[in-house]
Amino acid sequence: MKRFRIFDLLFIIFLILASLSPLIFVNIDNRHKRLKIIIENSDFYFPLTETKIINLRKYGKEMLVQIGNNQAHILESDCRNKICIRAGWIKNCGESAVCLPNKVAIQIDCEKNYIDAYSR
């Protein structure tokens, strides 16, 4: 029986690592979350890691979105029915709060979603 050479061993280790790499990247994607704000026809992205209040006035909307603790919610809105505020904090991948009169939605955007869609 032929004996392993050191390069064979290194080659095997390299192949094993290479074959596992997608799994590692997929898992990193899984954890990667950000806030997507859809205003009319444009999408804007914000990190969920920092604590802050985003004023949407610069986009022409009288609304405040609060981010903190890896979650987000619509804090204030000049719309009539305040349904978007009632939606509360969102944190799961794909979850959203929508203000239809203002055509503004906030959504938790993940590279890889466990949940593909929500029915509500």
Place this chain on the structure above:
Amino acid sequence: MSFLQKTAIFCCLILVLYGCGQRYDKKSFYALGTIIDITLQEKDISYFDNIKTLINTYEKSITNAAHDINTAKKNEKVTVSNEIVELLKQSSYYYNLSNGHFDITIATITSLYGFPEGPFKIPNNKHINKAKTQVGFHNLKINYENNTLTKSTDILIDTGAFSKGTIVDKTVEYLKSVGVKSAIVNAGGDLYCIGDKNENQWTIAIKHPDENSNLLSTIFIKEKAVATSGDYERSFEENGKRINHIFDAITFSTSDKYKSMSVIADNTETADALSTVYYLLPVKEIKKLCQEMDTPVLIYTKTGEIIKLCGWDLYEKKE
């Protein structure tokens, strides 16, 4: 074959298998009074603009037809397109199926409360009583031969309870016609899953109306539609009573039995319409009807009880 060769083949196979999974992209836009989310494989994303045009065109045609019907005077003849005639036929079907509880002419009353867009208010009794004498699908005289109709009373119609589903189905039809094998068309919670996702079922969550961090249910489906009707999105509170947009055409008042009603069906129009029809019926009748219609149902009652009927729980298990 040496051990080295075997290892190399095994590792390459794993790499190839990982590479097989298609990547998806989700794009959104506002239409049909809600947000439309389209999930497509990256290779199909170019269809997004066509989908947007298609949905906007259908919406316009339904809105214009409803406007023509609603502004027409008593006994005035209104001509409508084939698509609207189809919608009216379906309206008649669900009206009969629900024994008159579900009626698109209930808009005569709900509009007095400010639905669908607000501002919401409790109308005065005089107006309600007058509207009660006008409501009734039988007051729409439809001539299916020549696509015309007349109103025998001053009624208003709103097909919003299921036209969203119809438009989702039209979009699905289009996507399938251009060869799309895997996608989700979601119109504010009324959705259809085309095919599967990388040979797995799609994972769909039903939102909990009371607890933000919880889900009512998670289901696994392919080539199926899901729709939910609820009391918490289009509603307002007056003197401690929640008035939601789903009204019973027999009692002429807001339906307050449930907080949320979800239905799985073979097409979105059916799921959408039945989620409203079931919302108006007692559990005993839903039980009977969901068997007849072969549509699994998830009910969340006013008292916080979760009821799963007609095999809903089977969809909570992955194949």
